Amino acid sequence: MKGISDIEFFDDESIKCCTLNKKNEIDTSYGKLVPQYDESAERHKFINSISFYNNGNIKSIALQNQISIKTLSGVFKAEYLTFYEDGSLKKIFPLNGKLSGYWTEENEYSLAENMDIQLSIGKYTFKLININFYPSNAVKSITLWPKESVLIETPLGKINTRIGVSFYENGKIASIEPSDPVTVETKIGKLKAYDSIALGIHGENNSLKFSENRQVLALTTISNRIEIEDKYGNNKSYEPSYRQSMCSDNEKEIVPLKIEFTNYSVIFNSNSDDEFNLDECKFNITQLEVDYSKIRIGCTGCSGCSH
Template identity: 40%
Template structure:
């Protein structure tokens, strides 16, 4: 047993592993400079953060000593301890975010080194309403913020129509993984315009300088359920200041086209009509 002093108070690192959740003693880590990087805690400890008081079992730090990420729970999932067991310990927290108060069960909260909230990661099944340049959005998994506190990205809880430089696109990623809320399907640039949209319900057509048309639609893959079923793969479209990047398959290189000289327009695309036998997506 030892005590580590931080600007958030004294913390006691984990030194026992005698329960179902903590089956090993995790190490305290340090940055190359010698500054504290992360510390698993022996017992859940309430820490005063810029977002409010948060009970913590694992905390990581920036080199300047400010909190990088804080986890209210840090149990190890196994055959003896499931995600449902861990979720049963999760408390509803009231946190101050850049857009106001939020009440939800939280997997983790991260901060920039200037103490502004960087991202909020929600427990599976939790949703919050987030005000964005595209209007209020019901959000799952998480939301991220710029160093100035503006909404940078989020994961829509259901298909959402948003304005883009190509017109209205329906954003939703059925493959979104809720590890953290740092990177999400719907991304905004510094001006509040849509910079990235992940979709399974939009066709993007490009008119090239010579007048010919080229269309991009989400591709298909064999379903994780097997039995020769197919499911649609989300298509990612990124709108840069000078070019547009289109990726129809996460395993292939994107098609990158300059904005100058090309015309981009979006229209609805219904995969179930292209695949009349339907699609089946497994939960994993």
């Protein structure tokens, strides 16, 4: 490589990452890639042009210009790529612009294009922040732009989905993030799934989770109260709570109740002390009155403020 302006090494003195100021062409299994070497463009990030694993394989590469990458699931535009240590493709970022006072999320979103992607559940068209792959090239997850939502075919039928979708390597859906409250059948009865404080950073670990045999593994709810009576006649109940809003001293925001299921039990808020045997307990579910129009969604940034 030529034009190295900054460089970092591993302990064995092999190159860990570097920044370039001259054009280089890097040979890869996806063709010749040109790492970023000119940062003068308004939206170019000041980041490493290319980074490596200790074995010399590319770990990530910021591209000078957007290119097309062909995969088993379609052809996608890319400005930033990451790879597994064995050289297989890990993530594609169609855009990789720098957000600042001069270049906002709205500006970046205006450049996003609809992309066709072939999934195990059908062919879809999304505006994507990134696509995450397994080393086998099967799609692991997709992350949507904050404004995007799409009707996804799930084990519970079609559900309007935001933030993203994750998959098992065999193509079955592992998790989604519902755009609206949705009633789902669980091992303790019908619950209304919705996470009002979903962060939306990526689509890899969403709140509504499924097992490979299509059973609900986990969900969050802001509209159900669950009363439990164990075999000894002891009673306990769980429901969403409230906390001080991070946006206003005069308001409170709801904290969803997290519920997980195993083969034999139900767990509340990921606490092992709040785990109950499904066969030894009775569960009574109450629907709470919730004004969804007043629910604060997690902060989306100043340019697209959701209050």
